[in-house]
Amino acid sequence: GGTYVNTPTLGAASLLLNYFFVPPLFDFRVDDPDDVVRLAVFFTTSLVVTTLTTKLRASKVRFRTFVDHATDAFFLLDDDWTVLDVNRRACDGLGYSRQELIGRHKSEFDVGLDNASIQRLKQRMVAGEAITFETRHRRKDGTSFPVEVRVGQFEQGGRRYLCLVRDITERKRAEDELRASEARFRSFVDHAMDGFFLFGEQRVVLDVNRQACV
DSSP states (O other), X not given: XXXXXXXXXXXXXXXXXXXXXXXXXXXOOTTOXXXXXXXXXXXXXXXXXHHHHHHHHXXXXXXXXXXXXXXXXXXEEOTTOBEEEEOHHHHHHHTOOHHHHTTOBGGGTBTTXXXXXXXXXXXXXXXXXXXXXXXXXXXXXXOEEEXXXXXXXXXXXXEEEEEEEEEOHHHHHHHXXXXXXXXXXXXXXXXXXXXXXXXXXXXXXXXXXXXXXX
């Protein structure tokens, strides 16, 4: 299994090194047993710090790789809904680089969001409601596309919001095609020469065509 490494652990180890070994506290003498012990502690602590730092960097790389290969776009926002970080999918979907997106307010590329709607969403989250909504995102070239957004909040040096965004262009196209198909079928049925009756399980009439009404 993996090893969990956190920043406070590294900080504590670094403080230990500073406490014992920053001059003039540490003046090593080989004939002093205490200094020999302190030197052993120094090398041990240095090894621990190096190991933990390496593991932390590897953990961050693994997390970044996972996020950048996710199928959904990730947007990390601060309490004002300014972008703090994004993944590769977010950049590809909007046509911006990561550097171009960081520092932008979400309303700059979200066609359906203004300050009033953002405040309403925040109030719903404070009330404990799970937030999922549909809106449209605007690409760098000015074109827009429909998205589904799921938002969660957490605390990390202030309130943070994680938005998971999915492009629903294909879903919307399928829904439009289904509605068009239903409209064509309705038109065909209403212009039929015979009356059509649709019954439920209890022989209750659910629908009829125009001829049935004549």
